[in-house]
Amino acid sequence: MPKESFLVNRLKAVRYAVRGALLLIRTEASIKVQVVLGLIVTALGFYFEISNTEWILQILAIALVLGVEGLNTAIEKLADFCQPEFDERIGFLKDVSAGAVMLVSVAAAVVGLIIYIPKFF
Numbered sequence: 001m002p003k004e005s006f007l008v009n010r011l012k013a014v015r016y017a018v019r020g021a022l023l024l025i026r027t028e029a030s031i032k033v034q035v036v037l038g039l040i041v042t043a044l045g046f047y048f049e050i051s052n053t054e055w056i057l058q059i060l061a062i063a064l065v066l067g068v069e070g071l072n073t074a075i076e077k078l079a080d081f082c083q084p085e086f087d088e089r090i091g092f093l094k095d096v097s098a099g100a101v102m103l104v105s106v107a108a109a110v111v112g113l114i115i116y117i118p119k120f121f
């Protein structure tokens with residue numbers, strides 16, 4: 001079978017990644033909540049006509065939370081697949097992974113507060 005070109009391989013990788021992102025949004029409750037929050041702050045961004053720098057920080061914050069949340073979901077699924085039984089090591093792994101989500105979420109919330117508190121008050 002002829003080897004597929006670099007371009008075809010890259011296009012396939014993009015297709016799989018888009019499928020993964022859609023699966024994540026369709027199946028994971030936590031991601032749905034994060035997506036809704038992302039849409040709300042995006043609407044606020046348009047309403048308050050935030051600056052380019054504020055848009056960049058807001059987009060990075062949203063992408064960081066969704067990205068880390070996605071990786072956390074993948075780690076949880078992989079852990080459940082590798083060890084469905086109770087195992088302290090799996091508990092540690094899942095706690096650390098959830099902790100990473102919490103850290104970026106707190107940072108994103110602080111970014112949001114720094115942008116919007118002055119606009120509301």
Ligand SMILES: Nc1ncnc2c1ncn2[C@@H]1O[C@H](COP(=O)(O)OP(=O)(O)OP(=O)(O)O)[C@@H](O)[C@H]1O
Nearest residue numbers: 030076083084085086087088090091092094095098
């Ligand atoms: N197999 C296991 N062995 C030991 N502890 C586990 C195991 N599975 C889950 N835990 C503990 O329960 C916590 C919650 O795990 P769970 O897989 O339900 O994640 P979750 O955060 O509820 O996921 P979701 O994003 O689906 O709501 C983990 O952080 C961990 O402390």
